[in-house]
Amino acid sequence: GKNPDQALSQKEFEQFVMEPEVARVVSGVGVDIGTMLDMTDIIFEDLEKKGINGLAFESMIDLILNLRGANTATVKDVKELLRVLKAIFNENLASFQRKIQEEVYLIRTDLGALREEKDEFASSLAYEDMGTIDE
Numbered sequence: 001g002k003n004p005d006q007a008l009s010q011k012e013f014e015q016f017v018m019e020p021e022v023a024r025v026v027s028g029v030g031v032d033i034g035t036m037l038d039m040t041d042i043i044f045e046d047l048e049k050k051g052i053n054g055l056a057f058e059s060m061i062d063l064i065l066n067l068r069g070a071n072t073a074t075v076k077d078v079k080e081l082l083r084v085l086k087a088i089f090n091e092n093l094a095s096f097q098r099k100i101q102e103e104v105y106l107i108r109t110d111l112g113a114l115r116e117e118k119d120e121f122a123s124s125l126a127y128e129d130m131g132t133i134d135e
Helices: 010-018 020-028 033-038 040-049 057-066 075-134
Strands: none
Touching: 010 020, 010 033, 010 040, 020 033, 033 040, 040 075
16 A cells, blocks of 8 residues: 555545545545546645645545535635636636737738738839830
8 A cells, every 4th residue: 555654646646536445435425536536636736836745645634524515615615716716717817818929929920921922022013014114
């Protein structure tokens, strides 16, 4: 087994809770395994932002007990949810803004190239027209 004093990585945590005996115990205390697994990205991102590398055994037990379906949401839970949602929203917004800026830059670059081509074409037509006048 795993040393309980050593923190679990996200992959190790996911593998651990998928073990049949562990899944049975976790489900037995009223935690939906699927929901918990869906939340692992958020859980581990939050730990990383706090400078914590991996999930310690005690923290894992607290997490499992806090995810029981019978638990009612507290004001603290709602505030935490709002904080996480705001962080996710801000990250997505920043990413979306970067993508839009990149696309606008590419469009401007393409438009500039098209203007140059148009100007060169117009100049070549004007030059050809001047050549026919002289004949």
